Structures are given as C-alpha cells and as structure tokens.
Amino acid sequence: MSCCPEHKLNSHKHHHGDHPGHSMDHGGHDMSADLSMHGSAQTFLRRFWIVTFLLIPLFLTSQVAVDFLGIGDFAFRKILQFILATIIFGFSLIFFQHARHEIQMKKYGMMTLVSLAVGAGYLFSVVSTFFPQLEAEFYLEISTLVWVLLFGHYLEAKSTTAAGNALQEVAKLLPKKAHLLKDEEEIDVDVAELKKGNIVLIKPGEKVPADGIIIKGTANVDEALISGESKPVRKIRDEEVAAGSICLDGSLEIKLTKVGENSTIGQIQTLIAKAQMTKPQKQKLADKAAGILTFVALAAAIISLLVWSVFLGKPLAFAFTLAITTLVIACPHALGMAIPAVTAISTKLAVKNGIFIKDLAKMELVKDINYVIFDKTGTLTKGEFGLTNIVPLSNEADILKIAGSLEQNSSHVIGQAFTRKAKEENIQLEKIDDFENFAGKGVGGKISDQIYWLGNKILMKEKGILLNKAEEENKKLFNSRKSLVFLANESVLIGIFALADKIKPESFSIVNKLHKLGIKVAMLTGDNKQVAEGVAKELKIDTYFAEVLPGDKYRKVKELQGQGHRVMMVGDGVNDAPALTQADVGVAIGAGTDVAVEAGDIVLTRNNPEDISRLIVLGRKIYRKMLENLIWALGYNVVAIPAAAGVLAPWGFFLRPEIGALIMSLSTVIVVANALTLKKTSLEI
Numbered sequence: 001m002s003c004c005p006e007h008k009l010n011s012h013k014h015h016h017g018d019h020p021g022h023s024m025d026h027g028g029h030d031m032s033a034d035l036s037m038h039g040s041a042q043t044f045l046r047r048f049w050i051v052t053f054l055l056i057p058l059f060l061t062s063q064v065a066v067d068f069l070g071i072g073d074f075a076f077r078k079i080l081q082f083i084l085a086t087i088i089f090g091f092s093l094i095f096f097q098h099a100r101h102e103i104q105m106k107k108y109g110m111m112t113l114v115s116l117a118v119g120a121g122y123l124f125s126v127v128s129t130f131f132p133q134l135e136a137e138f139y140l141e142i143s144t145l146v147w148v149l150l151f152g153h154y155l156e157a158k159s160t161t162a163a164g165n166a167l168q169e170v171a172k173l174l175p176k177k178a179h180l181l182k183d184e185e186e187i188d189v190d191v192a193e194l195k196k197g198n199i200v201l202i203k204p205g206e207k208v209p210a211d212g213i214i215i216k217g218t219a220n221v222d223e224a225l226i227s228g229e230s231k232p233v234r235k236i237r238d239e240e241v242a243a244g245s246i247c248l249d250g251s252l253e254i255k256l257t258k259v260g261e262n263s264t265i266g267q268i269q270t271l272i273a274k275a276q277m278t279k280p281q282k283q284k285l286a287d288k289a290a291g292i293l294t295f296v297a298l299a300a301a302i303i304s305l306l307v308w309s310v311f312l313g314k315p316l317a318f319a320f321t322l323a324i325t326t327l328v329i330a331c332p333h334a335l336g337m338a339i340p341a342v343t344a345i346s347t348k349l350a351v352k353n354g355i356f357i358k359d360l361a362k363m364e365l366v367k368d369i370n371y372v373i374f375d376k377t378g379t380l381t382k383g384e385f386g387l388t389n390i391v392p393l394s395n396e397a398d399i400l401k402i403a404g405s406l407e408q409n410s411s412h413v414i415g416q417a418f419t420r421k422a423k424e425e426n427i428q429l430e431k432i433d434d435f436e437n438f439a440g441k442g443v444g445g446k447i448s449d450q451i452y453w454l455g456n457k458i459l460m461k462e463k464g465i466l467l468n469k470a471e472e473e474n475k476k477l478f479n480s481r482k483s484l485v486f487l488a489n490e491s492v493l494i495g496i497f498a499l500a501d502k503i504k505p506e507s508f509s510i511v512n513k514l515h516k517l518g519i520k521v522a523m524l525t526g527d528n529k530q531v532a533e534g535v536a537k538e539l540k541i542d543t544y545f546a547e548v549l550p551g552d553k554y555r556k557v558k559e560l561q562g563q564g565h566r567v568m569m570v571g572d573g574v575n576d577a578p579a580l581t582q583a584d585v586g587v588a589i590g591a592g593t594d595v596a597v598e599a600g601d602i603v604l605t606r607n608n609p610e611d612i613s614r615l616i617v618l619g620r621k622i623y624r625k626m627l628e629n630l631i632w633a634l635g636y637n638v639v640a641i642p643a644a645a646g647v648l649a650p651w652g653f654f655l656r657p658e659i660g661a662l663i664m665s666l667s668t669v670i671v672v673a674n675a676l677t678l679k680k681t682s683l684e685i
Contacts, residue, residue: 044154047091050146055140058084062140068441078129085125085139092118092146102386108294114149117327118142124320126545141321141656145328178209181253194259202252208245212254213238219250289335293637297330304645322646325655329644334636334667338629341675346622349678354605354614362585363599364626366619368566371586372514372612373557375571376525376535377413379589379609381501387416389477389498393470394503398427399487399495405430406443406454414485415443417499438462440526451490457528458547460486465493481534483527506610510540513685516568520565524548524556524579553579570612587612614683621681631669636667 030117059065061080066073076193095118098111121142178194180187186201191209194200199215202208208221220232221244232248235241241254301323308319343360350357357363374380380633394397404422407415422429435445441462442455453463460467465488471478477498478484486496511521522543525532532546545556557579560567568680569576569583580586580601589611604611642648642665644655655663 024136041154042394044150048147048150050153051088051091051143051150054084055143055147058088058140058143064140081139082126082129085122085143087346088143088146089118089122089270091150095149108291112294113297113327113330116301117324118145118149120320120327121145121324121334127444128317128647138317138321138324141324175207179203194256196256198256198257198259200254200256202247202254204247204251205248206247208217208243208247208254208258208262210243211240211258212256213240213253215255217251218255219252220248221292222246222248258666261340289634293330293335297327297641300330300641301326302646308646321656322644322654325659326641326644329640329655329664330637334664337668338633339626341672342622342629342678344624345675345678346618346625349683350618353614353618353683354611355618356603357601358603362425363619364620365566365584366568366616367623369519369568369616369619371520371522371560371565372568372570373524373560373579374524374530374609375553375576375579376523376527377501378572378607379570380507380523380535380539385414385483385499385501387417387421387497388500389496390499391474391477391496392494393496394492394494398645399497400425401427401430402452403454403485403487403495403497405432405447406435406445406452408432409435410443413501414483414499418497439551453488456485456526456547458549460488460493463488465491467493470496472674479530481531483531503538504607504609507539510609510613511541513517513610514616515540516685517572517613517616519616522556522560524571526550526552550576551578554582556580568612568616570609579663587615604607613685617683617685621678625675629674633671634676640664640667 033577033592039138058081061077061084063073066077080377095111095114099115102108102112114425121138125138125142175191177188178191180189180194181199181201194210199208200212202219204219214237216237218234218236221235221241223242240257241252241606243258304326305319305323308314308322309316346363347357347360387400390400398424400418404418404427407418409432410416410419419429430447433446434451435443436454437443438459443461444451444455445451446452453459453465457467465486467486470486470493474496477496480498482498485497485499486493487497514521520542521539522545523532523536523539523541524545525535525545526548529546532544535541536544543560548556553569553576557567557569561582561584568587569579569587570587570589571580572588576588580588585601587602587604589607589609602615604615643653646654648654
C-alpha cells in the first residue's frame with residue numbers, strides 16, 4: 001500500500017503528470033493509461049512475490065536474526081545482505097523513474113520522497129557495509145519498505161480497476177466484429193474496418209456497430225445503453241439506429257451513416273476523453289497542497305536528523321531511521337488520490353446514468369445551483385405540436401394549404417405540425433418562392449406571386465398586420481393555453497392556427513424534486529404569455545419568461561445571475577448555446593445520437609428532465625466525497641509527520657520506516673474506500 005497507493009488511481013496518472021498537478025497539467029493521461037506504462041496490477045503483484053521470496057534469506061542473515069538464533073556473526077554476512085538488498089533495490093527503480101519525471105516537471109511529490117527515503121537508506125547501508133565503523137544497517141528496513149511499496153502499487157492498480165475507466169465502459173457498448181454485406185455476401189470484419197455507406201447485417205441479440213439507417217427488416221431494439229430508456233423501441237425501415245443498440249428480435253440491414261469517432265459511441269468517447277483532461281478546483285488545491293507537503297516533509301526529515309544526532313546525541317543510525325520514516329510517512333499519496341479516486345468513480349457512475357461531464361470543474365458548481373432554467377418546448381413539454389384549431393378569417397380558399405406550403409422544409413416542431421396535418425388531409429403543397437425565415441418569429445414567402453407571412457404576434461407586428469379585431473372575435477382562443485400562429489398576406493390577417501404541446505409526465509416530478517432540493521425553477525419559451533403562464537401554473541414553476549427570442553435567452557440567464565442566483569440552464573444545445581454558455585452550469589439535454597453538443601458543460605442523452613435532479617444529487621455527493629477525502633488526507637499528515645519525526649519520544653513511541661509505509665498506505669486505502677462508496681450510491685430523491 002504505502003507510498004504507492006496514491007499511485008494507483010492517481011499513480012498512473014501521476015506518473016505522467018497527474019499526481020498533484022500532473023496528469024491534467026501534462027496531457028491529461030488517465031490512471032489506467034499510466035498504469036499500462038509501468039505494468040499492470042498483476043505485474044506489481046509478481047514483483048511483490050519475488051521480493052517476498054528474497055526477504056526471507058535477507059531476514060535470516062540480518063543482525064537481529066543471527067543474534068536471536070544464537071548463530072553469531074559470520075564471514076561475508078554483510079556481503080550476502082548487500083547482494084540480496086541490491087537485487088530488491090532494483091525493483092524500486094520504478095519509483096526513481098517517477099521521481100525523475102516529477103523533478104523534470106517541477107512537480108515534486110510522493111515519488112520524490114519515496115526515492116529519497118529508499119535511496120538514502122540503501123546508500124547509507126552500502127557505505128556501512130564497507131565501513132563497519134558506522135555501525136548502521138538498513139538493508140532489511142529499506143527492503144521491507146520496497147516490499148510494502150510494491151504491494152501498494154498492486155492495491156492501487158486494483159482500486160483503479162474498481163473505480164472503473166469510463167472510456168472502457170463505453171467501449172464495451174460496441175461489438176468487436178460486424179457482418180458486412182458485400183455483393184450479397186456476408187463477411188465478418190473488425191468494427192474498425194467499417195466505413196460510411198457500408199451495409200451491415202444485425203442478427204437477433206447482436207449490437208449495432210455504428211450509426212445507420214435501416215434499409216431492410218423490422219425489430220425491437222434496446223437503446224438503454226445509449227438513451228437510458230429501458231423499454232425496447234420498435235424500429236422499421238428508414239428509421240435510424242445508434243451504435244451500441246441491441247437488436248432483440250428479427251434481423252436488420254443497416255446502411256452506415258456515422259462510423260468511428262463520428263458515431264454515437266465515438267462522440268461519447270470524445271466527450272469523456274476531453275473531460276479527463278479537465279480537473280476539479282479541489283484537485284488543483286490538492287495538487288498545491290501535495291507540492292507544499294513535499295518540502296514540509298523534507299524539512300521535517302532534515303530537522304529530525306539534526307536534532308536527534310547533533311543536539312540530543314543519539315546514534316546517527318537512529319536519527320537516520322527517524323528521518324527516513326518521516327519522508328516515507330509524509331508521502332502525499334492519500335492527498336494525491338483524494339480527488340482522482342472520486343472523479344474516476346463518479347465519471348463511471350455518471351456515464352451509467354446517461355450523464356456526460358465535459359468539464360469536471362463544473363461539477364463542483366452544481367452543489368451551489370439554486371435556480372434551474374428549462375427551455376419549455378421539447379424539454380418540459382413533448383415538443384410534439386398538434387393543430388387543434390384552424391380559424392379562417394377571409395375568403396382564402398385553404399389557409400392550411402398555404403401554411404403547410406410555407407413550412408414544408410421546416411425542421412421546427414411547430415412547422416412540422418402544419419406539414420403533418422396537410423399530409424393527413426392529402427393536401428398538395430405549393431412551390432414557395434423568396435422564402436424567408438425569421439428566427440423565433442416565423443416564416444414568409446411567395447405562392448403564385450402572392451406574399452404570405454406565417455408566425456407569432458411579434459412577426460405580425462413587424463409586418464404591420466393588426467390583430468385587434470381577431471382578438472376581440474376569438475377571446476376564448478386567445479386566452480387559452482394554446483400556442484397561436486397567425487397567417488397573413490401583404491395587408492391583412494387571413495387565418496389563426498392554435499397548437500397544443502403536451503406536458504411530459506416527468507416534468508411534474510422534476511419540478512417537485514428540485515423544490516425538495518431547495519432549488520427554484522424557471523421556464524423560458526418563445527410562446528405567448530398565456531401559454532407560458534398556463535404551463536408554469538400547472539407545473540408550479542417559480543418564474544417564467546414568455547415570448548423570448550432564441551438570441552435573448554442568455555439575457556434571462558444573466559438577469560437571474562444579477563439577482564445573486566447560481567443558475568443552471570437546461571436546453572437542446574443548439575439555439576440555446578448562448579444561454580448554456582452564460583449559465584454557471586450549462587446542460588444540453590436530449591442529445592440522443594448527436595451527443596457531441598458543443599454548447600453546455602454537461603450532456604444528458606435522454607430527453608428526460610428528471611435526469612437534472614440526478615445530476616444535482618450526483619454533484620452534491622461528489623463534492624461531499626472530495627471534501628471528506630481532502631480533510632482526511634490533510635489531517636493524516638498533520639498527525640503523522642510529527643509522530644514520525646519523534647515528537648512522541650518522551651512516551652517511548654517511535655516509528656520504523658516499514659511501519660510508516662504501512663500507515664501511509666492505510667491512509668490511502670481509506671481514501672479509495674471512501675470514494676468507492678459512490679459506486680453504490682443512489683441518485684434518486
């Protein structure tokens with residue numbers, strides 16, 4: 001366990017710069033990546049057993065053993081010890097490699113201390129072998145220390161495995177092989193060989209190797225690993241399927257549209273890889289503390305050596321033992337692992353819950369959020385608008401035909417409601433000339449040389465279309481909770497359309513849960529005030545902002561921040577980008593297969609607002625674990641360093657190097673164990 005413990009979850013980061021201040025500072029190596037550089041857990045275990053075997057003859061030839069056994073000293077005993085200890089010392093060279101890296105990067109830490117302790121003890125013993133007058137022999141103690149450190153590396157490597165690597169977890173979602181169809185022949189190929197446009201066959205029980213469109217077949221598909229939805233989805237021809245989905249029954253032929261890093265899995269892996277290059281603020285604090293601790297330990301060791309040997313007149317060997325113990329016990333492994341252990345486990349837990357953290361530093365802000373702003377359409381509501389009222393206001397033959405024609409190329413949920421309705425009624429849509437799109441307001445264009453405008457009140461006002469008379473004659477409709485869209489020609493209003501968007505059942509739950517967490521809820525929408533007010537009242541939302549244009553959403557976020565609130569913005573990551581960036585924490589929700597959302601600090605794969613409460617619970621638990629680990633790691637050193645330096649000597653209490661290593665390792669194990677409790681934590685309220 002020893003000084004290496006921190007090395008494991010962190011060690012393997014810290015080897016390449018992740019320990020106090022390394023990993024993230026220098027390329028963001030993850031723990032397992034650095035672990036692989038210097039050997040797996042089994043490699044450390046193998047070295048540990050070899051050293052264990054060598055320790056037996058080393059112990060039997062030690063001064064203590066020969067005296068106890070009554071054998072008495074014999075010729076070449078020290079030479080034999082020197083040979084055995086030198087072989088064991090060879091297994092400690094890995095620590096020196098890490099120390100060299102720390103020194104090169106000017107990030108002095110645990111490996112620097114370990115190398116000083118092991119190196120100084122070994123060299124002092126070697127000198128005493130050939131200059132007997134020194135009467136100092138640390139071969140057994142130093143070798144035992146190396147033995148403990150190797151076992152510590154093994155435990156750390158096992159802990160890293162327990163913490164889990166999020167990238168490896170995601171990689172498991174993909175199959176290793178795929179059935180490529182070429183000239184009507186089925187060929188098994190590695191997934192890495194697939195290219196866009198390839199056609200693959202997915203058999204019952206198999207995973208989809210890349211994103212694609214079904215060109216043949218029908219099947220129930222389990223998308224839980226991607227979307228979190230446990231209920232299988234029936235997929236038919238021309239529908240999309242995401243990489244990692246499981247074909248439960250039937251066979252599907254899929255034409256691949258996104259492969260490799262562009263596929264859903266690839267985008268998720270990109271997000272996680274980028275996140276691993278970020279680091280929490282608490283990690284930066286721990287990095288600085290570990291660096292300071294290195295120099296504190298060095299100073300304490302030197303002072304201990306001088307005080308006991310010079311001022312108190314104790315034998316040099318005795319003073320040297322205490323100095324080495326001080327260096328060993330002060331190794332900031334626990335401090336270095338305090339945060340990485342938590343982030344490794346929490347990242348995996350987040351991935352399992354469909355939460356992709358793009359910036360780990362933002363997770364520390366989640367605990368302070370006291371206002372969550374939701375974009376209404378598609379987030380709190382289903383975003384599936386349906387036309388409920390069509391009100392002609394002139395002799396115009398078919399206002400639905402005009403509206404459907406204007407919206408025929410729209411990707412907006414409201415626009416699609418018109419084309420869907422026109423299709424249902426078998427209406428032949430007209431060609432549109434001079435088409436114009438007014439973001440957040442509506443559209444316009446020419447049909448048979450006649451100009452038409454279709455949009456909200458704001459667009460009508462800008463075009464000089466009066467609504468007063470229509471509002472008087474349709475008071476009930478205007479006062480309803482429905483969204484109203486107006487159709488006008490160049491001069492007058494010719495029709496009104498009312499659309500309804502159902503509130504998601506889970507929206508009621510999330511508002512209630514956020515209130516239980518002491519968080520207020522706000523809603524942003526481009527809808528009119530009546531619609532917004534109706535939804536807000538039904539959901540018991542604290543604040544709402546109606547008739548907000550996409551470009552002005554960030555102003556509403558800023559407004560709440562100006563009132564002293566810590567704001568989380570939840571949107572689709574497209575037209576909500578400025579607001580997501582302005583918020584203290586931006587969350588892109590419902591990313592589906594297009595996971596690589598640039599806006600937002602956190603991405604949720606499901607279009608389920610309830611995941612926001614899970615995110616906040618996770619953020620609070622992560623912060624609590626980080627704090628607990630930091631308090632323990634720092635508190636341990638406050639007590640351990642003075643004890644190792646001999647301040648408890650008046651009570652007859654001294655620590656030997658190997659005992660110091662065991663104590664230090666135990667502190668690291670406690671930190672890892674505390675972090676591991678996150679694995680079984682519930683994110684439900």
